[in-house]
Amino acid sequence: MAQTVLVSGGAGFIGSHVTVELIQAGYDVIVADNMSNCDKTCLLGARKITGRKIPFFKVDFCNRNAVERLFQANKIEAVIHFAAFKAVGESVEQPVMYYRNNLDSFLNIIDVARTHGCRNILFSSSATVYGQPEELPVTEESPRQEATSPYGNTKQICEDILRDSVKAYGNVRGIALRYFNPIGAHPSALIGELPRGVPNNLVPFITQTAIGKRECLSIFGNDYPTPDGTCLRDYIDIVDLAKAHVCAVSRMMEDKMKEPYEIFNIGTGRPVSVLELVNAFQKVNGIKLNYRFAPRRPGDVTAVWADPSKANKELGWKAERPVEETLRAAWNWEKYIAKK
């Protein structure tokens, strides 16, 4: 009998890709989402890719009774928690909404899961917890910097909630995956990133500019102390990222954890600049992108990229997809949704 994984926020960009990889690795998946930040495009795409019905429940994870009903109705052996608000700028304007939503939902999941014998909790964390690191590349031992936004702070607090719950309750163990910059789309072009309104993130803004939805891409700052003056990031392909979640779930389910609470950086280990990414997108897709250099964006860090060796060694996972392939998939996805 396949083991069942609950993917909270599973109708979203990362959640839907993880759902596909889990099913293709032999797990059963239940998707629960409050649909506040996405429509059913990616859920339907995941069903098409896998050929599976994939049970879906509309759930507000801040409603503890709803979470209770979910666990009563399903035998869940592990939870991957994505359900959270994630717009950095919006979190600065709406801190209470962000703390309420992102913390209450996670507290409910941990509390209800453990009372139903589900002891495996995988938390979707972020490299944003490192802020602007003193030393690069970033390892899991690199100190977390004070969060520069309520969004980033909720990631740090949720890591601490998981760490303290593991310590306090004998029946919880957890893994936090710190993603760097997830980009791209599934090679089928049936699932991908669907930002609401004007995209905050770079790659969806690039693809929307290329398709004509946006007039011009602004590159925020070309006067940084970097080789070409633009910021450096560690862009991790979304399918590679999704596969890391399968490795982490298996590590928990197969009792291979070395500590009851573990943290892994999920990145390529390769810094890429904004301008390099823009040029790679143009080259691989044969497109001339309309862009301009604009002032720096407040809150941006100059450079951050991972040392992924712990995940490579312990999870047996490594980023494999070349960035050119990722950018081709991102463009194919943009063209697919433009036709819908």
Ligand code: WQD
């Ligand atoms: C990347 C680079 C921008 C848009 C954020 C969150 C992080 C995670 C990933 C959720 C920066 C530049 C961007 C644009 C640009 N999200 N840029 N023009 O800020 O590194 O990380 O998203 O978990 O938590 O903090 O990603 O894609 O917004 O920016 O020049 O229109 O692209 O300045 O240098 P970021 P990003």
